[in-house]
Amino acid sequence: MTFEEKLAKLSQIVERLEKGNDLPLEDSLKLFEEGVGLVRACRETLENAEQRVTNVLETDNF
Amino acid sequence: MQLEIPMATRTVHSVSEITDLLKNLIEQQPHLQNVWVQGQVSNYSRSGAGHIYFTLKDDRSQIQVIMFRSSAAGLRFVLKDGEEVLVQGRLNLYPARGQYQINANKVEPLGIGALQRAFEDLKQQLADEGLFAEHHKKPLPVFPLKIGVITSATGAAFQDICQQLRKRYPLAEVLLHPTLVQGDGAAEGIVHALQAMNQRDDIDVLIVGRGGGSIEDLWAFNEEVVARAIFASAIPVVSAVGHETDFTIADMVADHRAPTPSAAVEHIVPDQTELLTQLEGYDAWLCRIINDRFDALKTRLQDLETRFSPTRRKDAIYQLHQTLDTLDLACRSAVGQKLADGERDLHTLAQRLNALSPLATLERGYSISRKMNGEILISNQQVSVNDRIEVQLSHGHLACRVEAVGDSETD
Structure with a gap:
């Protein structure tokens, strides 16, 4: 999943949990764990991201 | 007697030989190979192939000018008859017509600034063609993964872009296509880079630009070929040319105009600080929702627990006992009443019976x-x-x- 997809998924989970009083507890917990996992993954991605720069010409004569 | 030059001593040239002789005479003169000539344009025409022909005149003479398509493409304004211009080029001879002419590299208008004039003309032309129209502007991605950068590898613009990206959104990868951004070949270089980037399928957005400079330095971004290449790009293009106050044709045709290279980055990527705040918010909200859920369930559980507690059960049994007692009592009292009623009835009947007895008579x-x-x-x-x-x-x-x-x- 890309960072963008993770964020979108996270927002879906929060929404589902907000509305989901009908949701069985087990399912809520699963969603919760998934959500917390996504938060952690996104945060790590952001904090550990190192900017990559590629020169498509492999030359910098300009 | 007419003196005849003997045939042997006559040197006879063909037309071509003489023409070639003259051609060499002209074309081997170094100072004729780079001349600036001022004059008025007349008989202007443009061939289907894109070559330009006109006559340059002053009050006494005229000379033919030809501008081949390759040079004509660099013409930054629209030529018209009657216009006073400066032509730069080399003199040559066109043997098929026996005509000497200027093979022009550049034509510049006199009067208003040549560049300004070119800028206004091109702007008008492209606007008429609809290249700046709002409905052609492509939306930019919200979370670009790969950002293509077309600029000089050694320029300040590229440094600014990288620095800003590191600070703001290091998730995005930068793909640099280095190119000249000023001087000869700059426009072609930018066009080539735009086309090369569009050959790839992994670029989400392009930044095309350079740092500040004079109008001449920024000129490549006012070139028609650059404008058309930006327009043709399937990848959204953000222009970032010069400073806040510089406005180029590239800016007008780009999908988004950023005043500076680092502003371009600010516009196309989200800010990781904001994203982290948003993530914290999600985190807190998730915990809050699940805790609420737990609390609700706990309350329900406690309620159920109390209902099934031993005390509660004993209470229930006592209650049943009590109910039984009450019922018993009610029963008994009802029966007692019935008996009393019977007794009374009997007495009444007895009396009535007595009244009927002959004994009374x-x-x-x-x-x-x-x-x-x-x-x-x-x-x-x-x-x-x-x-x-x-x-x-x-x-x-x-x-x-x-x-x-x-x-x-x-x-």
């Missing part, structure tokens, strides 16, 4: 006579003289003997 002085067999006497016919009869009084009875049988008193 006897009390008033009547008596009942019976034969010895118990037959009650109601007629004298029932007895004979000397029959023993019994007379019952209210109190006690009499044993009697019939002495006479008389008629009734009415007899």
Whole structure:
């Protein structure tokens, strides 16, 4: 999943949990764990991201 | 006698030879190979192939000018008859017509600034063609993964872009296509880079630009070929040319115009600080939702627990006992009442019965006579003289003997 997809998924989970009083507890917990996992993954991605720069010409004569 | 030059001594040239001689004469003169000539344009025409022909005149002379398509493409304004221009080029000779001419590299208008004029003309032309129209502007991605950068690898613009990206959104990868951004070949370089980037399928957005400079330095970004290449790009293009106040044709045709290279980055990527805040928010919200859920369930569980507790059960049994007792009591009292009612009814009936008893009549002085067999006497016919009869009084009875049988008193 890309960072963008993770964020979108996270927002879906929060929404589902907000509305989901009908949701069985087990399912809520699963969603919760998934959500917390996504938060952690996104945060790590952001904090550990190192900017990559590629020169498509492999030359910098300009 | 006419003196004839002997044939042997005549040098006969063909037309082509003479033409070639003259051609060489002209074309080997270094100072004729780079001339600036001022004059007025007339007989202007443009061929289907894109070459430009006109005559340059002053009050005494005229000279043909040809501008081939390759140079004509660099013409930054629209030529018109009657226009006073400066032509730069080399002199040559066109053998097919025996005509010497200027092979022009550049034509610049006199009067208003040449570049300014070119800028205005191109701007008008492209606007008329709809290249700046809002409906052609492509939306930019929200979370670009790969950002293509077209600029000089050594320029400040590229440094600014990288620095800003590191700070703001290091998730995005930068793909640099280095190119000249000023001077000869810059426009072609930018066009080539735009095309090369569009050959790839992994670039989400392009930044095309350079740092600040004079109008001449920025000129590549006012070139028609660059404008058209930006317009043709399938990848959204953000222009970032010069400073805040510099406005180029590239800016107008780009999908988004950023005033500077670092502003371009700010526009196309989200800020990681904001994203982290957003993530914290999600985190807190998730915990809050799940805790609420737990609390609700806990309350429900406690409620159920109390209902099934031993005390509660004992209470229930006591309650049942009590109910039983109450019912018992009610039952009993109902039965008691019934008995009392019966007694009372009986008494009443007894009284009523008593009232009907002949004994009561006897009390008033009547008596009942019976034969010895118990037959009650109601007629004298029932007895004979000397029959023993019994007379019952209210109190006690009499044993009697019939002495006479008389008629009734009415007899």
